[in-house]
Amino acid sequence: MTATREHLSQTIIEAGRFLYGRGWSPATSSNYSARLTSSEVLLTVSGKHKGQLTTEDLLAVDMDGNSLEPGKKPSAETGLHLQIYRWQPEVGAVLHTHSVGATVLSRLTLSDSLVFADYELQKAFTGITTHESQVCVPIFDNDQNIERLAAKVQPWLENHSECVGYLIRGHGLYTWGAKMNDVLRQVEAFEFLFECELKLKAVQPR
Amino acid sequence: MTATREHLSQTIIEAGRFLYGRGWSPATSSNYSARLTSSEVLLTVSGKHKGQLTTEDLLAVDMDGNSLEPGKKPSAETGLHLQIYRWQPEVGAVLHTHSVGATVLSRLTLSDSLVFADYELQKAFTGITTHESQVCVPIFDNDQNIERLAAKVQPWLENHSECVGYLIRGHGLYTWGAKMNDVLRQVEAFEFLFECELKLKAVQPR
Amino acid sequence: MTATREHLSQTIIEAGRFLYGRGWSPATSSNYSARLTSSEVLLTVSGKHKGQLTTEDLLAVDMDGNSLEPGKKPSAETGLHLQIYRWQPEVGAVLHTHSVGATVLSRLTLSDSLVFADYELQKAFTGITTHESQVCVPIFDNDQNIERLAAKVQPWLENHSECVGYLIRGHGLYTWGAKMNDVLRQVEAFEFLFECELKLKAVQPR
Amino acid sequence: MTATREHLSQTIIEAGRFLYGRGWSPATSSNYSARLTSSEVLLTVSGKHKGQLTTEDLLAVDMDGNSLEPGKKPSAETGLHLQIYRWQPEVGAVLHTHSVGATVLSRLTLSDSLVFADYELQKAFTGITTHESQVCVPIFDNDQNIERLAAKVQPWLENHSECVGYLIRGHGLYTWGAKMNDVLRQVEAFEFLFECELKLKAVQPR
Numbered sequence: 001m002t003a004t005r006e007h008l009s010q011t012i013i014e015a016g017r018f019l020y021g022r023g024w025s026p027a028t029s030s031n032y033s034a035r036l037t038s039s040e041v042l043l044t045v046s047g048k049h050k051g052q053l054t055t056e057d058l059l060a061v062d063m064d065g066n067s068l069e070p071g072k073k074p075s076a077e078t079g080l081h082l083q084i085y086r087w088q089p090e091v092g093a094v095l096h097t098h099s100v101g102a103t104v105l106s107r108l109t110l111s112d113s114l115v116f117a118d119y120e121l122q123k124a125f126t127g128i129t130t131h132e133s134q135v136c137v138p139i140f141d142n143d144q145n146i147e148r149l150a151a152k153v154q155p156w157l158e159n160h161s162e163c164v165g166y167l168i169r170g171h172g173l174y175t176w177g178a179k180m181n182d183v184l185r186q187v188e189a190f191e192f193l194f195e196c197e198l199k200l201k202a203v204q205p206r
Numbered sequence: 207m208t209a210t211r212e213h214l215s216q217t218i219i220e221a222g223r224f225l226y227g228r229g230w231s232p233a234t235s236s237n238y239s240a241r242l243t244s245s246e247v248l249l250t251v252s253g254k255h256k257g258q259l260t261t262e263d264l265l266a267v268d269m270d271g272n273s274l275e276p277g278k279k280p281s282a283e284t285g286l287h288l289q290i291y292r293w294q295p296e297v298g299a300v301l302h303t304h305s306v307g308a309t310v311l312s313r314l315t316l317s318d319s320l321v322f323a324d325y326e327l328q329k330a331f332t333g334i335t336t337h338e339s340q341v342c343v344p345i346f347d348n349d350q351n352i353e354r355l356a357a358k359v360q361p362w363l364e365n366h367s368e369c370v371g372y373l374i375r376g377h378g379l380y381t382w383g384a385k386m387n388d389v390l391r392q393v394e395a396f397e398f399l400f401e402c403e404l405k406l407k408a409v410q411p412r
Numbered sequence: 413m414t415a416t417r418e419h420l421s422q423t424i425i426e427a428g429r430f431l432y433g434r435g436w437s438p439a440t441s442s443n444y445s446a447r448l449t450s451s452e453v454l455l456t457v458s459g460k461h462k463g464q465l466t467t468e469d470l471l472a473v474d475m476d477g478n479s480l481e482p483g484k485k486p487s488a489e490t491g492l493h494l495q496i497y498r499w500q501p502e503v504g505a506v507l508h509t510h511s512v513g514a515t516v517l518s519r520l521t522l523s524d525s526l527v528f529a530d531y532e533l534q535k536a537f538t539g540i541t542t543h544e545s546q547v548c549v550p551i552f553d554n555d556q557n558i559e560r561l562a563a564k565v566q567p568w569l570e571n572h573s574e575c576v577g578y579l580i581r582g583h584g585l586y587t588w589g590a591k592m593n594d595v596l597r598q599v600e601a602f603e604f605l606f607e608c609e610l611k612l613k614a615v616q617p618r
Numbered sequence: 619m620t621a622t623r624e625h626l627s628q629t630i631i632e633a634g635r636f637l638y639g640r641g642w643s644p645a646t647s648s649n650y651s652a653r654l655t656s657s658e659v660l661l662t663v664s665g666k667h668k669g670q671l672t673t674e675d676l677l678a679v680d681m682d683g684n685s686l687e688p689g690k691k692p693s694a695e696t697g698l699h700l701q702i703y704r705w706q707p708e709v710g711a712v713l714h715t716h717s718v719g720a721t722v723l724s725r726l727t728l729s730d731s732l733v734f735a736d737y738e739l740q741k742a743f744t745g746i747t748t749h750e751s752q753v754c755v756p757i758f759d760n761d762q763n764i765e766r767l768a769a770k771v772q773p774w775l776e777n778h779s780e781c782v783g784y785l786i787r788g789h790g791l792y793t794w795g796a797k798m799n800d801v802l803r804q805v806e807a808f809e810f811l812f813e814c815e816l817k818l819k820a821v822q823p824r
Contacts, residue, residue: 027330027394049387098327100398104405107324118725120760120789121716124645130762131788142326144336170337171326181667188645192718199722201409202614203819233536233600255593304533306604310611313530348532350542376543377532407615408820439742439806461799510739512810516817519736554738556748582749583738613821 005060008034008042011093011180013053016044018184019097020051024191029098030172033081034180039063041085046075079146080153084176087157093180095187098172101194106139106167108201113138114167116193124189125164126177136160137190139167165190211266214240214248217299217386219259222250224390225303226257230397235304236378239287240386245269247291252281285352286359290382293363299386301393304378307400312345312373314407319344320373322399330395331370332383342366343396345373371396417472420446420454423505423592425465428456430596431509432463436603441510442584445493446592451475453497458487491558492565496588499569505592507599510584513606518551518579520613525550526579528605536601537576538589548572549602551579577602623678626652626660629711629798631671634662636802637715638669642809647716648790651699652798657681659703664693697764698771702794705775711798713805716790719812724757724785726819731756732785734811742807743782744795754778755808757785783808 001009012032019025019032030050033043040060044050048057060068063086065078081094105114116135122128125135138156143149149168157163164186165175173190177183207215218238225231225238236256239249246266250256254263266274269292271284287300311320322341328334331341344362349355355374363369370392371381379396383389413421424444431437431444442462445455452472456462460469472480475498477490493506517526528547534540537547550568555561561580569575576598577587585602589595619627630650637643637650648668651661658678662668666675678686681704683696699712723732734753740746743753756774761767767786775781782804783793791808795801 026398027327027391029327029330049391098398100401100405103325103327103398104402104409107402107406108409118760118788119721120786121645121647121721124647131760132762142324142337144338168326170324185645185667192644192716192721195718196722196725198405198409199718199816199820200725202405203722203726203816232604233533233597235533235536255597304604306607306611309531309533309604310608310615313608313612314615348530348543350544374532376530404611404615408611438810439739439803441739441742461803510810512813512817515737515739515810516814516821519814519818520821554736554749556750580738582736610817610821614817 001055005036005042006055008036009055009058012042012044012058013055015095015180015184016050016053019095019187020049022099022191024097024099024187025050026098031075031077031081031096032094033085034093035085035091036060038089040068041082043074043078043081045072046077076144076146079150080174083150083153083157084174088161088176090178091176092178093183094174094176095183096172096174097187099191099194101191101198102167102173103170105194105197106169106171109139111139114197116197119193119196121189121192124185126182126186127162127164135164137165137167138163139169141169142171207261211242211248212261214242215261215264218248218250218264219261221301221386221390222256222259225301225393226255228397230303230305230393231256232304237281237283237287237302238300239291240299241291241297242266244295246274247288249280249284249287251278252283282350282352285356286380289356289359289363290380294367294382296384297382298384299389300380300382301389302378302380303393305397305400307397307404308373308379309376311400311403312375312377315345317345320403322403325399325402327395327398330391332388332392333368333370341370343371343373344369345375347375348377413467417448417454418467420448420592421467421470424454424456424470425467427507427592427596428462428465431507431599432461434511434603436509436511436599437462438510443487443489443493443508444506445497446505447497447503448472450501452480453494455486455490455493457484458489488556488558491562492586495562495565495569496586500573500588502590503588504590505595506586506588507595508584508586509599511603511606513603513610514579514585515582517606517609518581518583521551523551526609528609531605531608533601533604536597538594538598539574539576547576549577549579550575551581553581554583619673623654623660624673626654627673627676630660630662630676631673633713633798633802634668634671637713637805638667640717640809642715642717642805643668644716649693649695649699649714650712651703652711653703653709654678656707658686659700661692661696661699663690664695694762694764697768698792701768701771701775702792706779706794708796709794710796711801712792712794713801714790714792715805717809717812719809719816720785720791721788723812723815724787724789727757729757732815734815737811737814739807739810742803744800744804745780745782753782755783755785756781757787759787760789 031044036042045059059072061074084094114137120131122135175186237250242248251265265278267280290300320343326337328341381392443456448454471484473486496506526549532543534547587598649662654660677690679692702712732755738749740753793804
């Protein structure tokens with residue numbers, strides 16, 4: 001195992017412990033990845049307990065999603081990770097999580113995006129420097145056909161280079177960044193804002 | 207103690223630590239079991255702190271619920287566990303938990319079942335491969351007469367071999383699987399979905 | 413220090429760590445006690461961090477609330493603890509906690525008691541064997557004059573030997589039992605039921 | 619490093635671990651400080667993970683906000699900390715946190731202050747001895763221009779020497795005290811009361 005792979009493996013394993021511990025990757029859901037080289041990505045295999053990952057639960061793939069490791073089959077959602085690495089060369093890590101907040105809020109929001117405004121915590125997203133900005137998070141309908149889902153995500157990414165993450169309805173969050181710590185910071189910020197929005201909705205007249 | 211019993215005891219003790227830690231087995235509630243052989247089951251005795259179980263707190267019974275250990279008396283709910291082991295020979299473990307979510311949602315649902323639909327996390331249940339499925343969870347009224355309660359559960363099980371769990375109103379959840387890890391994954395998925403449903407209800411117009 | 417005092421001190425210190433950890437004794441609130449002998453009680457002194465108690469933070473008093481330790485002054489609420497020990501000789505420990513649930517529910521309940529019904533978890537209270545019982549928890553208005561408050565509690569205790577706990581409005585819970593583990597189990601059960609009641613109220617039409 | 623600085627650094631690092639662990643300083647938000655001398659204050663530099671602070675992440679400034687350490691630049695919010703140290707010489711520590719509760723409640727409150735009344739836990743604030751008091755917490759609109767924000771805070775502080783903390787709308791809480799433990803106790807009390815108010819609002823008719 002190369003030093004890079006060993007380091008990135010450890011990074012993914014620790015991210016899993018954190019995200020599972022917070023309840024954002026329950027019941028073997030979620031998948032995580034990190035860029036190994038310009039043409040290879042390290043991904044979690046599907047169906048594993050995300051708080052108990054080992055280096056065995058990781059798999060290298062090429063940019064077309066082909067397994068580079070005999071006997072390990074990439075998960076169906078690999079295509080959504082690779083799409084992001086192909087979109088922006090500076091992306092070094094992608095996290096896909098399944099929290100209650102992401103699930104509920106994406107189901108409650110009937111329009112095709114969620115907009116965060118007037119939260120100081122928006123500044124935790126890369127590129128945002130003031131609460132007076134608006135952070136727009138697109139919501140795509142869930143689809144077990146990942147290729148079809150990716151085809152809906154693609155034009156949005158192409159038109160929004162500033163995008164920091166997206167939701168799949170009733171399913172979860174995708175977010176990314178240069179380094180794993182940046183992505184973890186963004187997951188925390190997203191979950192914070194999801195919780196705020198849900199609490200606001202629970203109190204406001206309806 | 208046989209190697210199997212020692213292994214299963216440890217599995218139950220660790221399940222208790224996890225479930226108590228998550229708040230799903232509070233105040234000495236809940237009971238857990240694992241299949242020892244085709245004709246014997248290992249169960250928790252009643253009234254113990256579920257986060258602090260020891261091998262002393264476990265008891266082997268036969269398929270009719272008779273204690274195989276002099277001096278240890280099976281709990282009243284043993285019958286509900288055995289019913290599931292008799293129903294499907296592939297069941298290796300059964301967990302009965304008492305969470306706030308299961309309690310509240312089963313009280314709020316006036317009809318005799320709860321249906322989960324359009325949640326990606328439904329795929330955490332054994333046999334479910336798409337969010338486009340419907341997971342139906344029957345709810346039985348609580349009854350201190352366990353034989354009478356089991357008699358209401360029996361026809362439902364016989365008619366629904368795909369069933370992954372059921373609720374007792376104001377009381378808790380029963381769920382099962384081939385191995386303890388499968389059952390723990392299902393408990394996590396149930397609790398996730400209970401929380402989603404409660405949050406949706408708290409926000410939607412009424 | 414006698415063996416009894418050392419044992420009970422440890423019991424109180426561990427109860428504090430647990431209760432603080434659960435968020436039920438925040439910001440140096442709460443006080444705890446255990447019976448040393450038929451005429452002496454061990455109590456926490458006021459104003460201490462309940463997750464970081466030491467044996468120095470405990471004080472023995474007689475049944476009239478006089479300090480038996482020069483230089484340590486019993487807290488104002490000592491009288492409410494002693495009232496319970498005088499009421500029932502079998503009481504060995506008393507916990508007074510300040511949770512969000514107890515605070516909010518006692519403020520929301522305009523009548524002078526809260527009634528739990530149809531919860532399986534009612535069986536966690538000493539003396540309760542079925543969910544078909546009703547557990548009545550009186551609520552007394554908060555009062556900084558502890559003697560006056562105790563005078564309102566006294567007739568209720570005298571008329572309800574089955575009482576398992578009471579609430580002070582906007583303030584917290586008093587509950588007791590033969591041993592500290594019994595009281596901790598009851599605190600868990602109360603907090604579970606408070607949470608259930610609040611979640612039910614948040615969803616039901618109003 | 620002086621003994622005082624080493625001690626205060628440790629105090630701030632531990633406060634961060636606690637506050638991050640409770641979810642009150644997520645996603646590298648928040649800043650903390652402690653008074654070194656009558657003319658110097660130790661502050662966290664901005665953009666650090668608050669659960670993983672090291673002594674390198676702290677910076678001494680003078681009372682005008684000038685860095686006393688070459689190469690380290692004080693964060694924009696330094697001015698809000700110093701304003702409090704200048705206001706009351708007995709203040710030894712200031713915590714600025716970003717919780718969901720503070721964020722949501724400050725957005726929901728349209729008036730320019732929040733008033734806590736009839737909570738026993740108000741007694742956790744320095745100077746409060748009864749639930750019959752009223753604790754008034756002013757709310758200032760968020761502003762990325764810290765000088766302008768400080769200018770709005772200043773008259774309020776000058777007219778309310780009893781003030782125990784204030785909120786910035788959609789942003790977070792400022793609170794202070796003689797020692798770090800006092801400030802941590804106040805943060806706990808504020809968060810408890812924010813949670814109570816939000817739960818009350820979620821249940822009350824609207």
